Amino acid sequence: MDLMKSSLFASLAGRLQFLAARTNVVAENIANADTPGYVARDLGAPDFSGRVNAHALKVSNPRHIAASPGAAVLARPHLAPDGEATLNGNKVSVETQMMKLSETRMDYQLASSVYRKGIELIRLAARGGR
Amino acid sequence: MDDLNTALAISASGMKAQSGRIRIVAENLANANSTAGAPGLDPYRRQVPVFASYLDRDADANMVRMSRVELDPSAFSLKFDPSHPAANVEGYVQLPNVNPLIEMMDLREAQRSYEANLGALDQVRSMAAATLRILE
Numbered sequence: 001m002d003l004m005k006s007s008l009f010a011s012l013a014g015r016l017q018f019l020a021a022r023t024n025v026v027a028e029n030i031a032n033a034d035t036p037g038y039v040a041r042d043l044g045a046p047d048f049s050g051r052v053n054a055h056a057l058k059v060s061n062p063r064h065i066a067a068s069p070g071a072a073v074l075a076r077p078h079l080a081p082d083g084e085a086t087l088n089g090n091k092v093s094v095e096t097q098m099m100k101l102s103e104t105r106m107d108y109q110l111a112s113s114v115y116r117k118g119i120e121l122i123r124l125a126a127r128g129g130r
Numbered sequence: 131m132d133d134l135n136t137a138l139a140i141s142a143s144g145m146k147a148q149s150g151r152i153r154i155v156a157e158n159l160a161n162a163n164s165t166a167g168a169p170g171l172d173p174y175r176r177q178v179p180v181f182a183s184y185l186d187r188d189a190d191a192n193m194v195r196m197s198r199v200e201l202d203p204s205a206f207s208l209k210f211d212p213s214h215p216a217a218n219v220e221g222y223v224q225l226p227n228v229n230p231l232i233e234m235m236d237l238r239e240a241q242r243s244y245e246a247n248l249g250a251l252d253q254v255r256s257m258a259a260a261t262l263r264i265l266e
Contacts, residue, residue, distance in 0.1 A: 020133035023254055027137040030250045031144030031194045033243055035181040094246045105253045112260040
């Protein structure tokens, strides 16, 4: 059994990847908060529902393509203007972006602690419950 | 972690642009009373920083930079001071078109934006620390 490819770790890694990419987009918005004509962007969450009931393709020959179940594909960032534009056409509200950033950070910390708990479970099993 | 490193670079570009803006504001404030040396010449003209977003192809991210510095075309104010070396025949001296109040507001705005970038950097740093704690 390949532990690191199990659905728990793979899903959490996908989640962490998405949250890091979203942080990237939000950091871009904050950096461009005073750029004329810049419109804020956001990244939508990938669809993780495919992971829940999808099964991996059966591989009976090493030359078969081994598709992992529902690999999370990150969407491209879409425009998400914050409220009204200022006189120079900039549509970024620093407050909204900071809120999104701390929201993303909390989710990231949640996902990474669940990941750590998973590893601790494996360690516990490896030590034989001691 | 790659995305997080890119986010750090983006915040750094924002901080660099804002500190450049603070430098321009400081230049304007310092030269708020710089008149011309002789009649007929222009005094100090206020500088205005212009920000532009650009795609960093290496990091695949929209960074920000101060693309150019323009001169404020607004009119100079006049002050009656016949004894001044730059006074014209009517006795008026042209003063720079710098308004210290506007400059202070601009400075405060740049400071807030700098702090926002610094805050973003701090959040990204704590996310990277959370990732590294998985190894513990």
